[in-house]
Amino acid sequence: MADSNQGPISTFPDPPPFYTHFTPSNQATLRAHRSTLGLSASAPIPASSLPADSPLQYLLPPPPPLPENYWSFAEHWTSPERHPSLEEFGIQRLYSTEDEDEVAGANRVVELRRLSKSLLLSFLELVGVMGVNPEEYHVKTADIQTILFNMHHLINQYRPHQARETLCLMMEDQLQRTRKETEENRAAVRRVEEALLGVEFMARTVKQGEQLDRPFSMESKEEKALEKAKLKDAQGWHLIMDSTQ
Amino acid sequence: MADRLTQLQDSVDQIATQFFSALRYVSTHHDAEPVGSEARMVDEGRTVDSPEVFEAAMNELARDLIVKSKQIEYLVTTLPGIGVSEDEQHQRLRYLEERLKEAEAERVASVREKERAREKLEEVIVNLRRV
Numbered sequence: 001m002a003d004s005n006q007g008p009i010s011t012f013p014d015p016p017p018f019y020t021h022f023t024p025s026n027q028a029t030l031r032a033h034r035s036t037l038g039l040s041a042s043a044p045i046p047a048s049s050l051p052a053d054s055p056l057q058y059l060l061p062p063p064p065p066l067p068e069n070y071w072s073f074a075e076h077w078t079s080p081e082r083h084p085s086l087e088e089f090g091i092q093r094l095y096s097t098e099d100e101d102e103v104a105g106a107n108r109v110v111e112l113r114r115l116s117k118s119l120l121l122s123f124l125e126l127v128g129v130m131g132v133n134p135e136e137y138h139v140k141t142a143d144i145q146t147i148l149f150n151m152h153h154l155i156n157q158y159r160p161h162q163a164r165e166t167l168c169l170m171m172e173d174q175l176q177r178t179r180k181e182t183e184e185n186r187a188a189v190r191r192v193e194e195a196l197l198g199v200e201f202m203a204r205t206v207k208q209g210e211q212l213d214r215p216f217s218m219e220s221k222e223e224k225a226l227e228k229a230k231l232k233d234a235q236g237w238h239l240i241m242d243s244t245q
Numbered sequence: 246m247a248d249r250l251t252q253l254q255d256s257v258d259q260i261a262t263q264f265f266s267a268l269r270y271v272s273t274h275h276d277a278e279p280v281g282s283e284a285r286m287v288d289e290g291r292t293v294d295s296p297e298v299f300e301a302a303m304n305e306l307a308r309d310l311i312v313k314s315k316q317i318e319y320l321v322t323t324l325p326g327i328g329v330s331e332d333e334q335h336q337r338l339r340y341l342e343e344r345l346k347e348a349e350a351e352r353v354a355s356v357r358e359k360e361r362a363r364e365k366l367e368e369v370i371v372n373l374r375r376v
Contacts, residue, residue, distance in 0.1 A: 112321040116257075120314050123264050130268065144264070151257050155250050158324065162250055164334040165326035171341040178348040185355035192362040196369060232373055 018058040030059050086153050094118070094150045112154055119147045199235060206231050253320040260313045267306040274299060 033056070034045055050056050069078045086093045095111040126140035206228060247255070274294045279285040294302065326334070 109321055109324065109327060113318055116314055116317045116321070119260065120310065123310070126264075127268070127271075144261070148257060148261055152254060155254050155257075159250055161329075161331065161334070162248065162325055164331070164338065165329070166248070168334065168337055168341060171338070171345060175341065175345055175348055178345070178352050182348065182352045182355045185352070185359045189355070189358045189362045192366050196365065199369065235373075 018055075021055040021058045026056060026059060030056055086150065089149075091149045091153075092146055094147065095154065108154060108158060112151065115147055115151050115154070119144065119151070122147060202235050203232060249320060249323065249325055253317065253324075256313060256317045256320060260310065260317065263306070263310055263313060267310065270302060270306060274302070 030045070033050070034041070037045065037049060039045060045060055047057060047060055050060070069076060071077070094115065122140060122143045126137065126144065129136050129140050210228065273291055276293045276296065276299065277286040277288070
């Protein structure tokens with residue numbers, strides 16, 4: 001692997017080598033295999049129904065991770081996913097909670113404010129300790145550390161809540177945008193219809209005017225048509241000018 | 246601009262840094278007092294500020310800490326969606342989803358209407374030009 005050192009370093013590892021087996025023809029074979037087994041499109045194909053050395057084995061989804069926990073990209077995950085509690089990190093929990101996982105919204109504010117006050121007080125104590133007996137600093141710094149961990153933990157627990165809240169706001173925003181666009185489209189349609197009605201009305205007046213002016217001048221039919229066309233043309237251009245403004 | 250929670254976490258980290266820098270300032274800039282009849286200790290590696298400057302700097306550091314603490318409290322009280330339960334949020338999301346679907350359908354219809362109106366207008370204009 002001499003050249004792998006010279007190549008660009010990618011953020012993510014290379015895909016596993018078996019991705020090359022995901023060809024249209026292999027997928028078609030797998031579909032055919034599924035139908036010969038008489039399975040529905042969503043039912044999993046048992047791995048034992050394929051020869052063990054067949055590349056089609058790679059196309060079958062792997063079994064889901066075992067319960068409890070697993071590793072992915074050098075990170076530890078719990079299955080199902082949840083926020084690990086402070087106790088699991090060996091940190092003392094400083095806030096009270098009725099429910100193990102979730103601290104209610106208003107309560108969280110109270111707890112965070114309390115923690116921030118404690119933080120300041122602990123610092124004051126630390127400064128005092130440093131003035132009297134500097135060797136004893138670690139007691140207070142440990143306190144401060146615990147308080148900071150608790151605060152960060154409380155804030156992070158709140159993140160899913162905030163994500164939902166943000167989503168709500170974004171959706172409201174989009175709703176407003178969509179409604180506005182609908183309104184604008186309808187207004188445009190109304191304007192066009194009004195303009196067309198105006199043209200129609202004008203055309204009719206012109207026609208009537210011609211009939212009244214020269215009811216018997218049948219011989220100048222051509223002339224009449226020409227005049228009408230000129231008028232209509234002029235109106236039409238006005239209309240175009242109006243609508244393009 | 247980062248969201249409220251990130252701002253809050255940043256502020257918490259900043260106050261911790263301020264703790265450190267306040268202590269560090271005091272330990273590196275303080276003057277020494279002679280004990281009894283001994284000579285005043287002089288530390289070459291330390292810059293000693295004059296008493297006025299030192300006092301002013303300590304005041305400023307203390308004030309900054311209080312301001313930061315107040316900022317944290319303010320951010321805490323303005324956390325988004327305080328007092329809204331998860332179920333309420335889910336309900337609201339579902340409601341908004343329905344409204345969005347309706348609004349989108351209406352929008353598509355209005356676009357079609359607009360297209361038709363445009364065609365009608367175009368037809369009239371073409372006719373006018375032909376006459």
